Amino acid sequence: AQRVTQPEKLLSVFKGAPVELKCNYSYSGSPELFWYVQYSRQRLQLLLRHISRESIKGFTADLNKGETSFHLKKPFAQEEDSAMYYCALGGMRFGAGTRLTVKP
Amino acid sequence: DSGVTQTPKHLITATGQRVTLRCSPRSGDLSVYWYQQSLDQGLQFLIQYYNGEERAKGNILERFSAQQFPDLHSELNLSSLELGDSALYFCASSRTGESGNTIYFGEGSWLTVV
Numbered sequence: 001a002q003r004v005t006q007p008e009k010l011l012s013v014f015k016g017a018p019v020e021l022k023c024n025y026s027y028s029g030s031p032e033l034f035w036y037v038q039y040s041r042q043r044l045q046l047l048l049r050h051i052s053r054e055s056i057k058g059f060t061a062d063l064n065k066g067e068t069s070f071h072l073k074k075p076f077a078q079e080e081d082s083a084m085y086y087c088a089l090g091g092m093r094f095g096a097g098t099r100l101t102v103k104p
Numbered sequence: 105d106s107g108v109t110q111t112p113k114h115l116i117t118a119t120g121q122r123v124t125l126r127c128s129p130r131s132g133d134l135s136v137y138w139y140q141q142s143l144d145q146g147l148q149f150l151i152q153y154y155n156g157e158e159r160a161k162g163n164i165l166e167r168f169s170a171q172q173f174p175d176l177h178s179e180l181n182l183s184s185l186e187l188g189d190s191a192l193y194f195c196a197s198s199r200t201g202e203s204g205n206t207i208y209f210g211e212g213s214w215l216t217v218v
Contacts, residue, residue: 032204041192043106043209044147051204090203091137091196092149092160 006095021072023087033070038084108210122183127195135201136178142191154201
């Protein structure tokens with residue numbers, strides 16, 4: 001079965017600290033994984049997709065097929081990173097989301 | 105601006121009523137998705153259309169239905185509304201609907217059932 005798990009509903013860090021939002025997936029084929037960000041119940045915006053291997057707003061994510069993970073990382077969190085983050089498998093399987101709060 | 109347009113932005117209606125939410129995809133996108141985001145359920149995929157045909161179905165209730173028209177815009181119909189249907193409904197679109205496509209979301213339609 002296809003499934004996306006984001007184990008942390010809430011994550012709080014201080015400004016300047018590293019942050020890692022966890023995402024694990026269950027999929028038998030080659031996964032197409034994405035991270036979306038949602039600010040204050042606005043529209044979801046694409047943050048990263050695994051095939052592009054780029055860094056957006058300082059965030060990176062590496063697909064680890066052995067651990068079936070696609071964790072989102074940023075070395076130095078900023079207050080403006082406070083938002084809801086969703087990991088997605090294709091267009092139909094979204095994790096429950098992690099609300100990141102970056103404290104000053 | 106993602107290019108995906110949803111109307112109305114806000115809607116308040118009574119239990120038992122029926123509403124229609126509308127979505128215009130990005131220019132050139134053939135696939136449309138509908139999602140429901142409620143406070144306690146997170147983001148739930150409802151249904152996907154590709155070029156007028158239903159492609160995938162998620163957790164969509166029987167009271168809900170959708171369609172995609174020849175001009176590619178889509179409508180989500182919600183009937184016999186219940187208090188629990190109050191949520192933010194997102195429409196999204198992608199180029200071909202394949203799992204590797206980036207999905208672009210609209211601003212959402214806030215539905216409040218009273």
